[in-house]
Amino acid sequence: ETGVTQSPTHLIKTRGQQVTLRCSSQSGHNTVSWYQQALGQGPQFIFQYYREEENGRGNFPPRFSGLQFPNYSSELNVNALELDDSALYLCASSPGLAESSYEQYFGPGTRLTVT
Amino acid sequence: DAKTTQPPSMDCAEGRAANLPCNHSTISGNEYVYWYRQIHSQGPQYIIHGLKNNETNEMASLIITEDRKSSTLILPHATLRDTAVYYCIVRGGSGNTGKLIFGQGTTLQVKP
Numbered sequence: 001e002t003g004v005t006q007s008p009t010h011l012i013k014t015r016g017q018q019v020t021l022r023c024s025s026q027s028g029h030n031t032v033s034w035y036q037q038a039l040g041q042g043p044q045f046i047f048q049y050y051r052e053e054e055n056g057r058g059n060f061p062p063r064f065s066g067l068q069f070p071n072y073s074s075e076l077n078v079n080a081l082e083l084d085d086s087a088l089y090l091c092a093s094s095p096g097l098a099e100s101s102y103e104q105y106f107g108p109g110t111r112l113t114v115t
Numbered sequence: 116d117a118k119t120t121q122p123p124s125m126d127c128a129e130g131r132a133a134n135l136p137c138n139h140s141t142i143s144g145n146e147y148v149y150w151y152r153q154i155h156s157q158g159p160q161y162i163i164h165g166l167k168n169n170e171t172n173e174m175a176s177l178i179i180t181e182d183r184k185s186s187t188l189i190l191p192h193a194t195l196r197d198t199a200v201y202y203c204i205v206r207g208g209s210g211n212t213g214k215l216i217f218g219q220g221t222t223l224q225v226k227p
Binding site for chain 1: 149156157158159160161164200202214215216217218219220
C-alpha cells in the first residue's frame with residue numbers, strides 16, 4: 001500500500017466527452033505527477049504539479065489539464081476524448097520537488113475506455 | 116534525461132537470485148538510477164534507487180558500476196510474486212521536473 005488512492009477504478013466514456021479523474025496523495029506530499037499507460041507500453045509522463053502549480057509537462061495536448069488542491073488531492077481532466085485516450089491513468093505523489101532524490105509513490109490507476 | 120537499455124525478458128527459478136541488468140551509458144553526474152516494478156494492471160511500485168554507491172533495502176540490492184554506466188538490480192530470493200515488469204530509470208539533474216521516463220522494461224518470469 002502506497003497511501004495513494006485514485007477514483008474511479010474503471011470508466012467508460014464516449015468519444016468527444018469530457019472526463020475527470022481523481023487522485024488522493026499521501027499526506028504531506030506536495031508533488032503529484034500524472035502518467036498515461038497504453039496497453040503494452042510503459043507509463044508516459046503527462047504533467048506534474050507542485051504546490052498547486054504546474055511544474056512540467058510532457059508531450060500531451062492542452063485538452064489534458066490538471067488541478068492540485070491544498071488537501072493533497074488532485075484531478076486530471078481530459079476534454080474532447082479520443083479513442084487513443086483509452087489507457088490506464090496513474091498518479092504518483094512524492095514528498096518533494098523535482099531533481100531531489102525523492103521516490104514517487106503510485107496509485108492503482110484508473111482504467112479509461114473511450115468508445 | 117539519460118536513456119536506459121534493458122533486456123526485454125528474463126526467467127528465474129523460484130528461490131534463486133534474480134539479477135536484472137540495465138545500461139545507462141549517457142548518465143550524468145547528478146542523475147540517480149531508479150528501479151520500479153509493475154505487476155499486471157497495478158500501479159508501478161518503487162523498489163530502490165542510488166546515485167553511485169551500492170544500495171540495499173528489504174526488497175532488493177542495487178549494484179552500480181564504478182563508471183556508473185550500468186547497474187544491476189538483485190532480488191536475492193525470487194518468489195512467484197516477483198513476476199512483473201521491471202523498469203530501470205535514470206532521473207534527476209538540474210532543471211528536471213523529476214518526471215520518470217519509462218522504457219519497455221524487463222519482464223521477469225519467476226518459475227516454480
